[in-house]
Amino acid sequence: MTKAGPASVEFRNVSMRYGAVTAVDNVSFSIEAGKLVTLLGPSGCGKTTTLRMIAGLEIASEGQIMIGGKDVTRLSAADRDVSMVFQSYALFPHMSVIENAAYGPTVKGLGKEVARDMAMSKLELVGLKGFENRFPSELSGGQQQRVAVARALVLEPQVLLFDEPLSNLDAKLRRRVREEIRELQQDLNLTVAYVTHDQEEALAVSDRIIVMSNARIAQEGAPRDLYEQPANAFVADFIGDANLIDVTVKSVADGRAEVAIGPVSVPMPARGLGIGPAKVAVRPESLLIGHEADAMALPGTIKKCAYLGNHLDIMVSTAVGELFVIQYGARDMLEPGMPVWLSFAKSGVTLIPPV
């Protein structure tokens, strides 16, 4: 059987409304063929609805959805060449592993033998050879997840969708499975849309990330861009930790701004902002703690200090509010009340618009 291979996905001004509630509001984006794109955001931001619209499980209220350049907006899920791995895995409890995996080709009418062979090859791929006659209830969570992946892969869909696939696994297993998913995607050259609310997971597996907030896209880009160049306070805060500080831009020259953070003045890239109020997102590891008075540094006092194995979590109260600082390596604990001076590292300090 010849397959179409991976296909691109494109959303053009797509909205989804349930009565008065707008779950997805005028969203446009595209996913290139053969790439893994993550839809990232807090719960209720519309990411799962977006994914279900790609699958055809929800029909968009407005806009156009294209898969492989073909308009599929009104097509039902059964007519789209898309498969999905569900959060709950949705394995059919009354069917064995092989019957689950062979379900797609079976209902397509490909014949028992063909369906079985196709299913076996995918089960082998996910490392479940030898488990084919078990029932889902007899497998561990990780194994069930692999069955779900194998079942979704069997028809070699143009687009593969993952809806929070790791949320039912324990923390250690998560890291391994997400690497496996990424490897599988790259080896088989699949177009994958992947929904998660875990930013670390998103950074680890994605070619690109689409951050969603309140039914809209907050920012999209490569993982590194999002972390280092957040477009707004929401993205800065959601991807990694960030201290958001109200500041004033004093002057801009040659694309560099002179920014007043409390009593100190710090130069940084202007990123198109002009003179006036703004915000600065500072990563906790980009605040450096000094123990001697420094005119270029922000004075403060230690509020709390917690030991977390490979790093210290420190709260420092300053003129611009309480700041969260991380110190890596085996450092000494800092006593509350101790005066410190915070200076800013070269990276991890980003100017963002005030709202």
Next chain:
Amino acid sequence: MRAATKLALLLGWLGYALLPWYFVEGMSLTEFGWLAGYPLGKAGSALVLALSGQAPWLLPIGVALVAATAVMSSRDTPRVATVLVWAGLAGMVLFFAQGFAIALENQGIPWLAVLLGGSGATQRGMGAGGFLAILSLLLLLCHGLAYRGVCRGDLFTTSSIGIVILLIGLFIFFPVATILRSALVDQAGAFAPSAFVARFFDSSIWGLGCLSANVNCGVAWNTLVLAVLTGVITTLLGLACALLILRTGMPGKRVMRALTVLPIITPPFVIGLALILLFGRAGLVSSLLYEWFDVPRSRWLYGLPGILLAQVLAFAPIAFLVLIGVVQGISPSLEEASQTLGAKRWQTFSTVTWPLLRPGIANAFLLGFVESMADFGNPLVLGGNFEVLSTKIFFAVVGAAYNQGQAAVLAIVLLAFTLGAFWIQQRWLGNKSYTTLTGKGDAGLPTPLPRRVQWLAGLVIVPWVALTFIIYLVILMGGFVKTMGRDHTPTLEHYRTGFAIDFSRGIFFEGAAWNSFFTTLKVAAISAPLTAIIGLLTAYLLTRQNFRGRSSLEFATMLSFAIPGTVLGVAYILAFNVPPIEITGTGLILIIAFVFRNMPVGVRSGIAGLSQIDKSLDEASTTLRARSFTTLWRVVLPLLRPALVAALVYSFVRSMTAVSAVIFLVSAEYNLATAYIVGRVEAGEFGLAIAYSSVLIVVMAIGIGLIQLGVGERKLGRRKVVALSSSVSDPINQGAVS
């Protein structure tokens, strides 16, 4: 046009051009006398009848089919959709228009008949041809809608919705509407609202004479008082029993469980019958009391006390089933929390346990109330001069003073009562979560009952359980003695009368009961799977598909719950006695009555079953390219097996035990076991009646066993999910009216 649509079209032509359009009496597959004159004559096909000018009003229906056929090979989907929608819609409208406009002489709608070119003409009820034609037109309409993108273009979904709506409309709404219409016309058939008002406020319904003078009260009050008493007493008994079983070390849990199955397989009037044999004027106990203590024989049993006793015995197990669920649902940790906060046993009971029980108690009460309202068998057997609505309706239809209008008015009153109770139940309890089950393991131990409550409960239920045992003993023994209460010589005479088989010339079923027995089995066996299919399909549509008007459909199915059997029986006889659907006196009407009487149970058990199946399983199947029918068949149905069993068992059993609806619908040719037994009771042949009843009970027990074996258990890995013990009894838990 897809293949399925072509098939629907083919069906339409089959019905229109080939099959007899009208219902032919005396149709058989071995003798073909009824075919005389085909394709003209009484077995003629619509096409020929229309073209020959005998029934020109049938021609437009054919035109609709021609229109649909014209676009058969078109690839222009939007155009095909439009043509199908309009052809189907117009065809259906014309179909019903001619059916209702042109009926028997002096019936129908004259002005519409003139319009359709059938002025003054008459026609008989629709038959197989008409049925196929309307089915085909409906399917064409639904397919057309699907081509337009309704329900995501799924033919199966739109077609099922269409079929379910048509069936409910024809067999629930149309009969009930007919009752309303009959109530508004006088004996001659003219519109007479004043007659309705007069009948409605008649003192025989609402009179309060019994309070002041020595006359009978209105039948509505009788019914109401009886229902309230039954509701209260059954609830108290059920509660006492549930508390004792769950909260004390009382032995007999199994016995009580078994006791709850009995009312399911016992025809409702059998309890009344057994009571007559025990406490009637010539009953066993009455005789003993007379001989030993000189207590005079009396007729105290006939009237309110007797009916009440019978209904309490019959319906208390249902209340018990409801309440045991509620008591089990109260998490012990709540009571333990109360105790750790320093509350005494009695304080815990009155401040924590009781308030949590209250909604469940209200539910049990309403169930008993509605069951009592709808009960027909016991009041018929034990009523005496004490009339209730259901029996009065019966006598208004079959009695000497045939009064269709009065029957309709009484049916409306009864319907209003049950709908009211049902409405309260839905409104008040529908959205209240009154169990505190969380799905988390709750390790606590339930608090033992306070001593006072224990004593009280024990005092109440011991006589009840004892009486129930005696009653079933009487039912089983009664058939083997000459005359219960008078002559206890063992005999097989009753069984011989009913169930003798003559082996002298092959097998000849000689007994008087065989005919009705076989009819009952046949009708129950045919209607049970139909009920299950329609019920589960409706449940699937209601829970898993999104379409406009879904909530109305849900409301309609729920409504059919609250229609008492007597009302449905009257409605059917009024609605289906005349064309266009003229099926009274056939076996078909019995099957249809059972299907739509029991459908709500199928719907409920389907909804309950589906709610346990995660929706993502359906979605997973859909994303793997399965259409909704494939999903239903391969994923939902296998997982729905327990619900399927419940629906099958329950509709089978109810078909065998039902009296109220079918007593209007049976005929000499198609008599049913229960109707036959009621006839024996009225003729005073108690021996045969009781023997037949026990045969029924045994047969039903066997039937339940067979169905359980046949459908089997749900296979989920090596763990067997044994859901039967609860699922069989579950619909009782939920079913409202019998």
